[in-house]
Amino acid sequence: MGKTWDTESEHLLRELAPQVLGAVARRFRDFASAEDAVQEAMLAAFRQWPQEGVPENPRGWLIQVASRRMADHLRREISRRERETAIAGETEEAAPMTELESDMDPNDTLILLFMCCHPALTTSSAIALTLRAVGGLTTAEIANAFLVPEATMAQRISRAKQSIKASGVPFRLPPLQERTQQLPSVLHVLYLIFNEGYVSSIGPHLQRLDIAREAIRLTRSLQALLPDNAELAGLLSLMLLTDARRAARTGPEEQLIPLDKQDRSLWDRTEIAEGTELLRHALSKGSVGLYQLQAAIAAVHDEAERAEDTDWPQILALYELLKQVSPSPMVTLNHAIAAAMVQGPSKGLELLKALERDSRLTGHYRLDAVRGHLLEMIGDHENAVKHYRIAAARTTSLPEQKYLMAQAARLEEARS
Amino acid sequence: MKYMLMMNTMRAGAGVPDWSQRDLQAHVAFMMRLNKELHESGELASAEGLSFPDQAKLVRAGSDGLPVTDGVFPESKEFLAGFWIIDVDAPERAYAIAGRISAAPGPGGAPLNMPIEVRPVMSAPPREML
């Protein structure tokens, strides 16, 4: 009877997934089938290890099960082809375990991330495949995180692998120039996983997994492999500094609590310390990018003991920099809020005017939400209520809708 | 982003339409093909057909807490006949899929051109409010 099953074991199992996939994919030269085989081995492990205990050599166990699946798959493929074309083929024998074990490449996680986040894939495919192939999550777990049925998620992952095959991406580390070019895609996928995975508290399959933590885990492994990359450190820092506030962000009834009303004693100081240190390290590299700037803004918020201690002028300066480095309607919106805090709400409203004609924001709820907030600051409660309600009608997030409706209701009650 | 695509029917038209067998089969085959495509693209979260409206019940809470049920509806009421929940990358894709459903074949194989209602589903994660 091996080691007993606990959270640590689960963690270990997930960490092994990309290593096992690397070995099997390289040996059999078929990433798509290898990924399916490894997923099956993972499911077998999740079923058996809690009962039988963790094996002495967990990596070897997974490789053996996965390569047996691969060999079965190959045999079926070959007989199918033989039936179809009546050409005799060779049946590839599964390599003995020791040979496969030595096929371990420390770069496997890196290779897999670049592959799964390849620009040829849509972001939803990349997210799904990355979580399964690199994260070691099961299809069901990923489906739950994105609120789609398991069968849909399985298809999405299949399609992702077909896209990879079609684009001819080989299973090896891309050369340095390509890595530099493609790293932004990888960072973007990790960022989306952090922001878009949603833990639902209702439903038949209550989620055990925390997708934001998975994003942090993946980003951490990547950062350990590329410690000199400033934007990557910036991204990890941003995730940690944001995640640190998680316990304070939602109330007992899942209601949203805005930053300025959060109970800061609930913030995770360890995560803040780690995030801040990473940021300092990233900024020391000299270059300044999108994630580093966002992390810097988060750091300024996190270092304030109370909301009223927030260094808004510094945040404003950072948004001004962000506007130059990576302009976008969202940046302009947040810049307007910061400007309002430093120069008064009229200044913020003035900045919003520039967005009125931006077609990217037409009908977008955040514009009305921010306008509502600024109109409230300026004392125009009647119009603030109006814009909060428009925003509430347009958002597709239930917690946000509740929040915006509550702001409108609060203001309206105050007026009567 | 998730959308719900709804196909409605008026009470008067409910039930199996009196089309030819061939037309019925062509319609069903069209829907099956479309659903298969949407499944294969990883965009289909759900596709359901509801039973005929003559089985529909309207339920209210009675004053004693027990349900008050009735099956009487105004002639003009629209009933949901079927729906799709799709997960797509852009609203244009949702409209394109709805357009295809709308063009499903009816009598003589001609596109029905049914109005398909498209609504976003409340599925986005909450963002931190600053």
Add this chain to the structure above:
Amino acid sequence: MKYILLMSGTKAGVDGYHKWSQKDVEAHMTVLRSISQELSKSGEFVATQGLADPNEAKCVRGEKSGVPVTDGIFPESKEFLLGYWIVDVASPDRAYAIASRISAAPGPGGVPTNMPIEVRGFAEHRQSER
């Protein structure tokens, strides 16, 4: 047996809802959420979705050319689907009992809304026959 419980409202009705007090919205949501959680525990829960505001609804028709024609025009009196629950229950009476509880969820001043919840079954085959 699977049933779908449909909650609908007109645009005017939804606008009215948006004007409820904070407390009333909280109370209403709390009841709906606890119903969903109970159904999860009892194993009767299949799915629930909330739909975005009816003002975001679009009506799409398929053109022969394949280009969808989209507009946001609906009659004022139209009842829009606001949300649904799909439950898997032992009998129709159980479905009506659940619908009745949804209907009894509190509105302004804590008074039960008593809104009508439509209860429908699913078609025998997966595709709707229209």
